[in-house]
Amino acid sequence: MASLLQGTIFEISAQAPPPSKDYYQLLVTNSTVIWRWWKISLRSEFRNVNPGEQKNSYQDFLDDLNLQVHVAVIFGHDILKYVCNLCQQQFDYLERLPEGLLLYIISFLELEDIARLSQASRKFKKTCNLDELWERIVLRYCDTITPEMQALALEVGWKEIFFTNKLQLQKKIRRRRQRVEDNAEDVPD
Known part of the structure; x- marks a missing residue:
């Protein structure tokens, strides 16, 4: 299962809530949490501010309450909770399965279960609507x-x-x- 956790585990980016125009990115790899920001302002004191980056180990992120508050304000409490779970080694392996294997598994589900699974995440919604999956289902039922x-x-x-x-x-x-x-x-x- 560890082979499913190579590279980027989670990535999200967004603009800060109004009136701020600042832009933020949160990246979780298999060992670090990377927080990046870009100041966007018409005010002269912020025009020459360079983008910033802060790299933390999982434990450092869990201990940094100030950074957690920033994450919650920009991305919401659900994203903060998810990232904290990742930092505590609570990975969602099902979400990381290769598409072909996931298609194979989903093709054995009942239609009601496929409909429910498609509501679980963006990845499952995309996978549950793939033409390849529905071709298998049509061949099974027709x-x-x-x-x-x-x-x-x-x-x-x-x-x-x-x-x-x-x-x-x-x-x-x-x-x-x-x-x-x-x-x-x-x-x-």
Whole structure:
């Protein structure tokens, strides 16, 4: 599992709440927490201020309450809590699984569970909406997949094919067939 924690574990950046225009970045690697800031101001005393960076070990970050307050103000308490959990070695390994393995696992879930999982995080939402996953689901639930259905799926997506009722699917296939035929007639010999 340690191989899943190489490089950047977490990264977020945002502008400070108004009226400030300052910009901040928080980066968590496998051993350090990096806090970066850029002062953005029209005031002359801040025009020549260089960007800053503060690198802390996990324990130093947990001990630095001032920095934690800054993180909470800029990114919110949920992000602070998540970063503190990372610093306490409480990693979310499921979130770090390679996409192919995650797709394989998700393809065995029931549809209701996939819908719930897609609400867990941005990564799961993206993965649960991948065409590759829905192709596997369609192949699992449907008896026959015609070449016309496959061609239509390439146009509209496998998820759309799965959730379209039979009558609507037949209409879409007929429309697509007609479009292909019309385009074939327009092509000069």
